[in-house]
Amino acid sequence: MILTDTLDIQKIRADFPILDQEINGRKLVYFDNAATTQKPQQVIDVITHYYQHDNANIHRGIHTLAERATRDFEASREAIRAFLGASSIEEIIFTSGTTQGINLVASTFGRKFIQAGDEIIISGLEHHSNIVPWQMLCEEKGCILKVIPVNDLGELDLEAYQQLLSEKVKLVSVNHVSNSLGTINPVAEIIRLAHGVGAKVLIDGAQATSHLNIDVQALDVDFYVFSAHKLYGPTGIGALYGKKALLEAMPPYMGGGEMIKEVSFEKTTYNDLPYKFEAGTPNIADVVAMKTALEYTQNIGRERIAAYEDELLQYATAQLSTIEGLRIVGQAAQKVSVVSFVIEGIHHQDIGVLLDNQGIAVRTGHHCTQPLMKRFGLLGTSRASFAMYNTLEEIDRLVAGLQRVKKMLS
Amino acid sequence: MTINETQDEIIEEFALFDDWADKYEYIIDLGKKLKGLPEEQKTEDNIIKGCQSRVWLNAKLENGKLIFEADSEAVIVKGLVNMLIRVLSAHTPQEIAQADLYFIDRIGMSQHLAQTRSNGLASMVKQMKNYAIAYQLKA
C-alpha cells in the first residue's frame, strides 16, 4: 500500500524553496495548504521572467512585447480550458479568484435571471464567499436562500436536498470540496438533480482543483470557479468557467477598457466572450504563471499526487486518532487531505500558538465557515491540510507536537 | 509599585527562562490563575474585537484607580491578559493612558502584538488604553 516511492518527494520539496527554513528554531512543517499552497520555483521564475523580458499591455499593442505578452496570456487561457475540459476558450474568464468568480455570477446572472420569490440553494458546508454574495443578492432581489443540511459525518444530506428542489429554484451553488472538513461532495449528482427542475449550478472548486481532476463537460456544470493560489499558483488570480450560452446571455460585470467593442457617448457595444467580462488591464504576469502551476502538477501526474495525498490523509487520520481526547470533525466517506480536529478541553488558539512555537503551521478558527462550525456546536477547529510536498515524518511531528501541547496545558 | 516597576519585575522573571516551552508554561500557569469573570459579565459589550478566541474585558474606577478584570476561552490569552492586568490595573487612568508597555517586547512576546496575530494582544492593550482615556475624560 505504500505509494510514497512513486513520488520523489525530496525532489518535489527542492522545488519549493520556502519549505527549507526554520521557524522558531525548528524545521518548518507547513500544514496550511487549504488556505494557500506554496509556489514552486518554476512559478516564481515565470513571474520574474515575465517582468524581466515580456511585460507589455496585452491585446491592443502592435509591437513585439505586446504580442508576446498577449500570446502567453492567451496560452494560459487555453491551458485552463484544457484543464477544466471546457469546449472553448470563450468560456474561460480570468478573475481575481474564487470570490470574484462567485460575485461575478451573482451580479450578472443573478441580477438578470433571479427575481423576487425565486430560490437559491447553497449548503451548510459553504465558505463565507459562497454565502454572502447570495445573501446580498437575495436582499436586493427578494429571493430566498435555502440551505442543504450537513449530517454528523460532514456530508451533505442529499435527500433533504431533493426536498428543497422545486421549479422555484433558479440556482444551486455548492462547493466541490469543503475547506473546513475536506468532504468531497457528489457534485455530478447535485448538478443532475438541479437540472431536473431547470436550475443552474455553480460549483465552488477552490478546494478541489489541487486534488481532483475536473471535467466541466462531463459534470454538465453551468459555472465552475477556482483560485490559482490553492493550486501552487499565484495569489489574486483565478478563473470562472461558464457555459457559453449563459455567458452570452449575461450582462457584463464591470465596465471599462477591454470589455467593449465600440464606445460613444450615446451607446457602447460590448466585446465578445471572454473579454466582455474582463474589464481593465488584467493581472497578466500571474495569469501566465497560473499555467506554469497547472503544468507543474500535470508533469508530476495528478493521479499520483492524489494517491500520495490520500496516503497522507489515511496516515494522519490514524495517527491523530491515537491522541486521547482528540476528535476528528468531518469523517465523510469521500475526503481530500484535510483533517479538522478538536481536543477536549483545549482551545484551538492555544493549539495554534504552541504548534507554531514548534515550527508547525496549521490553521485554527472557523475557517470562514461559521454556519458549519455552529452546526457542529463548535467555535472553531484546528485544521491540518496536506499537499504533495508533505511527508509522513511531518505528520509524526504534528502528532508529537500535539502530545506536547496537551502536556503543557494539562 | 509603578507601572514600570512591575514591567521590570516581569522582565526579570522571564530572564530565568531559556526556552520557549518554559516561557509558555509560565504564561499558561498565569492563565490558569487568572480569576476570570462571572458569566453575567461575559457580555457582547465586554468582548474585545479582533481576537480569535473570545476575550472579555471589564473596567471600573475605584478611588481614582482603574481596575481591570478579564477572561478568555484560551489559556495563553488569559496568561497574557493576566500580565497586562498586573502591569496596568490599579493605576490612575492618566498613568495607564500614558504607559509605554515595553515589557512585551523585552520578554519576547512582541510577535503577539502584531495586528495579524489573531490572539489580539494588541487589541487588548488598545482596549485597556481606551478605557483609561474614556475615564480620564469623564474625570
Ligand SMILES: Cc1ncc(COP(=O)(O)O)c(C=O)c1O
Ligand atoms: C471553499 C472555498 N471557497 C472560496 C474560497 C475563497 O477563495 P479566494 O479567497 O481565493 O477567493 C476559499 C478559500 O479559502 C475556499 O476554501
